[in-house]
Structure formats: C-alpha cells, structure tokens
C-alpha cells in the first residue's frame with residue numbers, strides 16, 4: 001500500500017496535464033522530489049532505555065519559493081507517505097498563490113504512548129537531525145497530524161539553540177508567545193468553511209443551513225473545528241467520529257458539548273454513555289465506515305488519507321465531499337463518485353487555509369508586526385473565496401472535476417515560475 005500512495009498522488013498530474021499550460025519538461029521535474037532526508041532520532045526514555053525513531057523531511061519542489069509543510073507524528077509515517085504529502089503541499093501552496101513550494105516531514109511513532117518529556121526530547125531530537133535542511137528561506141515546517149503548537153514551540157526553541165539566534169520564521173503554528181499568529185489554530189477549518197459557503201449555493205445545497213446535514217470524519221484540529229463552525233452557523237451536524245468510532249444523531253449533535261466532552265476525556269467514545277452529553281441527547285454509536293455512508297448533504301473527511309476507496313465509494317450518499325484531510329479519496333474512488341454526481345472539493349483547495357495562515361505567520365515574523373484576528377480572517381476569506389471561484393470556473397469551462405481544475409490552476413502557476421527561471425525556449429530560439 002505504501003508504494004501506491006505516491007503513485008496515486010502523482011497520477012493527478014497526468015489527469016491535469018491535458019488542460020494546463022505547462023511544458024512536458026516541467027511536468028517531468030515534478031514527478032520526483034527535489035530532495036529527501038531520512039534520519040534516525042535517538043531518545044532516552046523515562047525508564048532509562050534508548051529508543052531510535054525513524055524520521056523524514058522531504059522538500060518536494062521549490063520553484064515558487066521555500067518549501068513549506070507540516071510534520072506528522074504517527075505510527076504509519078513512511079518516506080512514501082511523507083513524499084506524497086510534500087507533493088500535495090506543492091500544489092496546495094500554488095493553489096493558494098503563496099510564495100512557497102511544498103515540503104513535509106514526519107516521525108514514525110505512536111505519540112500517545114510517550115510521556116510529555118519523551119515527546120519533548122523526540123521533538124527537539126528531530127530538529128537536531130534536520131536543522132541544516134530547514135530554515136526561514138529554505139524549508140519551513142508546521143504542525144500536521146498529532147503535532148501541535150506546543151511541539152512547534154519546542155522545535156523553534158531547539159532551532160534557536162542550534163543556530164544561536166531567535167528565528168521565529170523557521171516554523172509556523174507556534175504558540176502566540178513565541179511569534180505565532182492569531183487565527184492559525186482554526187485556520188484549516190476556517191478556510192474549509194469559506195470554501196463551503198462559496199460553493200454550496202452553486203450546488204443548490206444552500207436552501208438553509210438548518211436543513212443541510214453534515215457528517216465529519218475525524219475530530220482533531222480540522223474536524224472538531226469545522227464541526228463547530230458549521231454548528232455555529234446553523235448547519236445540522238449529524239455525525240462526527242474519531243479514530244475509535246463515531247456518534248450519530250438524526251436531529252443534529254450539540255457540537256460544543258461533544259467537544260467539551262472529548263477535551264475532558266480525550267475520547268469521543270466516552271461520550272457514548274457517560275456524563276452529560278450522553279444523558280442529554282440520544283445518539284447512536286457508529287463506525288467510521290458507517291459515517292462515510294450516511295445519507296447527508298455534506299461529507300467532510302478530516303482524518304487521514306485513503307478513506308474513500310474503490311470498495312466504499314459506491315456507498316457514499318453525500319451530495320458533496322469537502323476534503324479537510326490530505327488525500328482521503330483514492331483516484332479510483334474519485335472516478336466512481338464522479339459517475340454518481342457526487343462533487344468532490346479537493347484537499348489542495350479545501351484545507352489550504354492552514355498553510356495560508358502559516359504564510360501570514362511567516363510574514364508577520366519577518367515584519368515584526370502582528371495582525372489582529374480580524375485582519376487574519378479577512379485576508380484568509382478573501383484568498384479562499386477567490387481561489388475557490390477560479391477553480392470553479394476552470395472546472396465549468398473545461399468540463400473537468402474540481403480536483404483536476406485545482407491541479408490545472410496550480411500547474412499553470414508552477415509552469416509560469418518554471419518559465420520565468422529560464423527554459424528550453426532559450427535554446428530553441430524562443431527567448432529574447
């Protein structure tokens with residue numbers, strides 16, 4: 001399976017190629033990463049034992065600027081996965097028109113099995129291992145699955161210790177007190193929300209939020225917050241899940257209570273039959289598979305890759321899928337969904353809000369001037385709505401899917417940057 005994630009990811013290039021104005025040579029360049037680093041990180045555990053963790057950082061493409069992308073801590077992290085995620089970041093940054101290329105990092109670890117001190121030693125150890133590969137003008141990490149602002153804080157501190165300088169712009173998603181940006185914590189979900197609001201009327205799904213049903217898979221930084229934003233805007237969020245399973249209520253869930261419960265117990269499962277939420281509302285417990293197959297208007301996968309596949313795509317009943325996770329739909333599933341008129345809004349657009357506010361954070365670090373939450377959200381909204389509309393128009397005029405349109409949009413921008421750096425035309429008499 002690990003071999004196929006990257007081949008699935010890069011298959012998107014071939015699909016978009018026919019519609020984009022980019023040279024074959026530039027496409028060839030985009031088929032492999034610029035550089036990949038594999039490291040091993042020794043960590044002294046609390047019991048005195050030494051454990052070695054494999055870690056990775058991939059800089060996929062830097063044609064448009066320094067590479068940018070998160071660091072993931074997960075037991076399934078592999079070089080193939082990190083490379084695929086770095087590939088997606090390249091296109092995501094181009095979709096959002098950020099002056100960045102794509103990168104990604106990760107450590108193969110179950111972070112939930114570590115103590116806080118072990119986690120801190122591992123995070124600092126990762127930076128010790130990659131410090132010469134990253135930098136504010138080279139490659140800028142950020143949070144991803146199972147990493148958060150506390151971990152980014154340790155990492156930026158470690159980078160400063162190694163380089164003997166305070167360099168906040170080397171990592172985004174930091175704590176506010178270390179140069180983080182207001183709004184970065186909610187930015188992925190907020191960006192997805194702006195994309196939804198810009199597209200739902202075009203799908204004829206905007207009758208009224210109160211009659212629009214939503215199922216959200218994943219209850220981390222993206223899933224929990226999009227559920228809450230939609231709930232606050234009056235949408236009927238009927239199901240949510242975490243890695244353990246999900247809960248469903250036809251009349252809609254009270255998301256703030258679910259969040260509060262999850263925060264206090266660390267498990268959604270705990271909502272099932274203990275305490276106030278369980279007592280206050282009736283709900284059914286469902287599996288993640290059942291959640292994906294619910295008869296809802298909007299399905300929002302916000303967990304991991306490869307969730308909607310050839311084996312369950314025919315069960316999807318949602319009218320629209322908004323990918324808050326990276327890579328949740330396989331290419332075969334995409335085909336099946338398209339045949340069934342399910343509109344899929346792709347990850348490289350829908351979840352681009354996170355990296356967009358990371359960019360704002362980097363800009364603020366470099367300016368030394370910090371923006372209000374309103375300024376951040378207004379700029380984010382403007383960007384998300386503008387790029388969503390452009391991709392919508394490309395899809396309409398070319399008669400292609402939203403995903404292919406997003407790749408075409410990104411490829412056109414990457415192609416322009418390749419061109420600007422000098423290409424074949426100089427050698428064939430095409431240049432001045």
Ligand code: GLU
Pocket residue numbers: 068069070071092140141142143144145172173326351352354355356358
């Ligand atoms: N990990 C997030 C993503 O996949 C954010 C990356 C960033 O902020 O650099 O888009």
